[in-house]
Amino acid sequence: MTELKERAHRMTACLEEALKPELLQLRDDSKRHARHAGRQGIEGDETHFTLTIVSTQFSGLSPVARHRMVNALLAKEFESGMHSLSLTLTAPGEK
Amino acid sequence: MAEAVFQQIQQLIDGNPVMLFMKGDKLFPQCGFSARVVKILSHMGVEFETADVLASAELRQGIKDFSQWPTVPQLYVKGEFLGGCDIVTDMFQSGELESLFDEKQIARKVA
Numbered sequence: 763m764t765e766l767k768e769r770a771h772r773m774t775a776c777l778e779e780a781l782k783p784e785l786l787q788l789r790d791d792s793k794r795h796a797r798h799a800g801r802q803g804i805e806g807d808e809t810h811f812t813l814t815i816v817s818t819q820f821s822g823l824s825p826v827a828r829h830r831m832v833n834a835l836l837a838k839e840f841e842s843g844m845h846s847l848s849l850t851l852t853a854p855g856e857k
Numbered sequence: 858m859a860e861a862v863f864q865q866i867q868q869l870i871d872g873n874p875v876m877l878f879m880k881g882d883k884l885f886p887q888c889g890f891s892a893r894v895v896k897i898l899s900h901m902g903v904e905f906e907t908a909d910v911l912a913s914a915e916l917r918q919g920i921k922d923f924s925q926w927p928t929v930p931q932l933y934v935k936g937e938f939l940g941g942c943d944i945v946t947d948m949f950q951s952g953e954l955e956s957l958f959d960e961k962q963i964a965r966k967v968a
Contacts, residue, residue: 825944833927840927846890847928849943 769808769844773836777815780835784854785816791848809845821853862919870933874963875905878920879930882909890942891930897949902966903958935961 770788777786791810820828828851870876881887883895898905910917910929924931924938932939948954
């Protein structure tokens with residue numbers, strides 16, 4: 763596991779608190795996207811993440827509703843330069 | 858200002874049964890996630906229209922506010938927000954996307 767930086771720490775803490783997940787994996791993919799279009803004007807790194815969460819909070823919700831829940835929890839990160847978040851959100855026992 | 862861009866977005870969604878807001882265009886997607894959705898729709902033989910959010914700062918922010926969804930790409934089918942790259946990919950892999958296009962009577966060219 764690579765060292766988690768500031769944003770990743772914040773995100774993990776916030777999601778753990780709100781979702782009490784059985785599983786939470788956060789990967790920083792920022793380096794793979796360092797030079798592509800659309801990155802102009804974005805400061806620093808920690809811009810692209812892949813997040814996998816298993817939580818009972820997702821039970822009975824549509825995929826869009828699950829994504830909206832997580833996006834809302836991380837709204838401040840999107841406002842402060844997070845650019846992309848790839849999500850795999852399941853309830854326990856799914857798939 | 859925001860109202861104008863919302864109107865523009867609504868017109869695009871109303872005027873195109875399959876409408877993709879993306880970075881770049883079909884031929885030259887400027888982001889791997891946008892490229893993946895283009896690939897899926899093309900593979901399925903669906904006719905779709907795209908709007909390049911990198912071409913307009915107002916559209917780029919506007920589509921996020923309009924859908925209340927913080928990332929691009931975003932796919933609309935018959936006026937309904939379907940999701941971004943993750944959801945479209947999952948729906949494609951599970952066969953749900955094909956069922957949805959059939960259900961919504963979206964024409965497909967079979968290669």
